[in-house]
Amino acid sequence: MDRPRRDTAPPRQLAFDLPLDPRYGREDFLVGPANETAYGLIEAWPEWPDTVFLLTGPPGSGKSHLASIWATRAHAWTVAAAALTGEGVPHLVSNGALVVEDVDRLQGRDEAALFHLLNLAREHRTAILLTAAKPVEAIGLATADLRSRLRLAPGATILPPDEALLRAVIVKLFVDRQLVVDLSVVEALVLRIDRSLALAREVVAELDRDALGRGRRITRPLALAVLARLGLGSEGDE
Known part of the structure; x- marks a missing residue:
């Protein structure tokens, strides 16, 4: 009587998709x-030329x-x-420095509040750092004076x-996730993904999940397989 075959493949582990806290220290910026x-x-x-700076x-x-x-500084x-809301603007300006994130997501919301904020900031010499994923012309702001003010901002x-x-x-x-990988893995990613830091984060996170789920270390073949699954190259691509 034949003995049942034993499954020699390593057991798959549960990969919990836990968020990795971003490290936003000055020493962490490359x-x-x-x-x-x-x-x-x-x-x-x-030593800014204006109170408002657009990044x-x-x-x-x-x-x-x-x-x-x-x-932090x-x-x-x-x-x-x-x-942003109009009634909240005076309180925000009172601090002396303010970051306003994702101005490109303002379209259709309270544009008047941002315009009021910029005017009040200039009056009170409050430093404001604005961030946006798109240039001013591509945001689609309805308020002409606000568009003009943002275009003039350094x-x-x-x-x-x-x-x-x-x-x-x-x-x-990889280091932030405490993962040790061969240089060939890094080169495989550099040569095959678009020049996008957001995509790099996505691919590394996927590799981490995949390796944990399989109970394997991250190797170049595994990296190529994951890239192929993400539509970023063929698994057999050399």
Whole structure:
């Protein structure tokens, strides 16, 4: 009588999708050609040419990280642009420094509150750092005076990362998750994903979940398989 075959494959582990707290310290921000202008202007505070500074860049490019660095230095409060209300503006200005995140999500909301905030900030010399994923012209603001005020605000744009910055960020993402990977894994990702820090975070998180679920370490073949599953390359791509 044949003995039943034993399953020698390692048991799959439950992979809990726990959020990884972002590390927004100054020492955690990696500077490269794509963001060095924005970083330099943040570092130049309080020697800004105006009370308002506009920081733009694609999602995941590091706007919130830079805003957090500045907020720590300036002892600033942080508020979402979509949460602004006219009655809350005087209280926000009273702090002396303020971060207003995601101005591009303001469309259709209280544009008058932001315009009032900018006017009051100039009157009280309150420093305001605005962040947006789109340039002013692409936000679709209905208030002409607000569009004009934002266009005139000094600022900087974070560009897509170059290969060196993308590589450094991917390494840091693995380190932040306490994952040890071979350099070939990093190179496989750098060569196959778009120059996007947001996409790099997504891919590293997926690799972490996949490796934990399989009870395996992250290898280049596993990385290629995950990239293929995400539509970022063929599993057999060399």
